[in-house]
Amino acid sequence: MTVHVWTAENQPDPFVDIQHMKYGDSFTIEAFGKTYIYEVRQNQLIGAFDMGKIMHHEINDWVTLVKVE
Numbered sequence: 374m375t376v377h378v379w380t381a382e383n384q385p386d387p388f389v390d391i392q393h394m395k396y397g398d399s400f401t402i403e404a405f406g407k408t409y410i411y412e413v414r415q416n417q418l419i420g421a422f423d424m425g426k427i428m429h430h431e432i433n434d435w436v437t438l439v440k441v442e
Contacts, residue, residue, distance in 0.1 A: 387400070392440065396413055398412065
């Protein structure tokens with residue numbers, strides 16, 4: 374999942390400080406009339422050519438948040 378960190382009105386969105394999220398922090402995603410709650414398990418800085426590190430299969434539901442600068 375990719376997200377914008379600034380709104381069209383130049384206001385910060387919820388993931389503006391994604392780089393400061395740490396193990397155990399939670400976030401929610403609302404979709405299709407439901408609210409999904411997730412907890413951070415890992416936060417890492419990767420290079421543009423390291424995308425394979427985030428593109429792998431998991432048994433349980435996972436969300437990968439990607440901030441592009």
